[in-house]
Amino acid sequence: MLNTNVDRLVKISVLGAIAHPASGQSPYNISTDGEPVVVTGPSGITYNIRVGDSATRWIADHVEPAVSIRHPEGEGMAGANDGLNVLACVGNQALVVSGKAEGKTGTVTGKHGGAERIMVDFTPDIMEQMVLGDKIMIRAWGVGLALEDYPDVKLFNTSPDLLAAWNIEEHGGVLQVPVARKVPAAIMGSGLGRDNVYRGDYDITTFDEEMVSEYGLDQLRLGDFVAIMDADHRYGRIYREGAVSIGIVIHGDSYIAGHGPGVTSLMTSRSGKINPVLDARANLACVMGLREDI
Numbered sequence: 001m002l003n004t005n006v007d008r009l010v011k012i013s014v015l016g017a018i019a020h021p022a023s024g025q026s027p028y029n030i031s032t033d034g035e036p037v038v039v040t041g042p043s044g045i046t047y048n049i050r051v052g053d054s055a056t057r058w059i060a061d062h063v064e065p066a067v068s069i070r071h072p073e074g075e076g077m078a079g080a081n082d083g084l085n086v087l088a089c090v091g092n093q094a095l096v097v098s099g100k101a102e103g104k105t106g107t108v109t110g111k112h113g114g115a116e117r118i119m120v121d122f123t124p125d126i127m128e129q130m131v132l133g134d135k136i137m138i139r140a141w142g143v144g145l146a147l148e149d150y151p152d153v154k155l156f157n158t159s160p161d162l163l164a165a166w167n168i169e170e171h172g173g174v175l176q177v178p179v180a181r182k183v184p185a186a187i188m189g190s191g192l193g194r195d196n197v198y199r200g201d202y203d204i205t206t207f208d209e210e211m212v213s214e215y216g217l218d219q220l221r222l223g224d225f226v227a228i229m230d231a232d233h234r235y236g237r238i239y240r241e242g243a244v245s246i247g248i249v250i251h252g253d254s255y256i257a258g259h260g261p262g263v264t265s266l267m268t269s270r271s272g273k274i275n276p277v278l279d280a281r282a283n284l285a286c287v288m289g290l291r292e293d294i
Contacts, residue, residue: 016069051223052285089142091162110250113200227276
């Protein structure tokens with residue numbers, strides 16, 4: 001058991017509502033080959049895609065698994081959606097508080113930047129009872145989580161429940177962290193330039209066929225834990241040789257330049273205190289028992 005400060009963390013409620021899919025005035029996205037494409041986008045209730053499913057096979061752009069929520073901001077609520085996006089952590093419990101599915105629970109699986117949404121996994125039978133606008137309360141717990149024996153390893157967006165289930169081991173003062181894939185920092189795209197990683201994500205670009213083949217990126221699954229090599233996420237996202245950052249794949253692939261499967265940051269070390277260990281079952285659906293069919 002890793003030594004943490006969990007007994008001093010605050011557990012607090014944040015609220016979102018199932019967000020409606022949106023489209024601009026033009027339905028077209030322009031691909032990296034210059035082709036206009038019209039495909040399904042993110043948000044809403046995605047009935048046939050959950051964590052554990054492919055991140056790359058869908059006729060879609062930035063598809064988000066299961067249920068996507070935003071705070072239903074109204075008068076006097078400026079900043080509420082920001083609070084939802086900063087405070088919710090991967091692995092937090094989500095409780096449906098309105099509609100036919102009231103009382104059912106799910107699990108936070110990621111944070112999508114730009115649109116500033118939180119993704120929540122529910123079983124198919126629960127999603128069938130939901131409608132757009134249903135409210136979901138998250139017991140937000142994890143902001144400030146720290147490993148007291150590893151001051152160089154910084155945690156973000158990680159709930160204590162996820163950390164406890166992840167099967168991270170210690171060996172010679174280095175954390176052995178199970179991941180499904182390793183990705184070079186050189187191919188990371190949209191999301192670079194932020195001054196923090198406490199919300200949102202950044203994308204693995206998948207347009208170089210040789211790179212995709214070399215790193216098995218066509219096999220990426222939603223919910224996969226991935227190691228971004230030579231990436232330091234302590235105060236934003238930068239290239240730093242020898243640094244390692246671990247994240248989770250939170251949305252699907254894209255046709256648009258600079259975009260691809262999104263990754264929400266979970267932990268980082270700039271000095272080699274994280275050793276990513278390849279494990280085919282290093283996926284949130286397996287680690288937290290969200291599905292039995294993968």
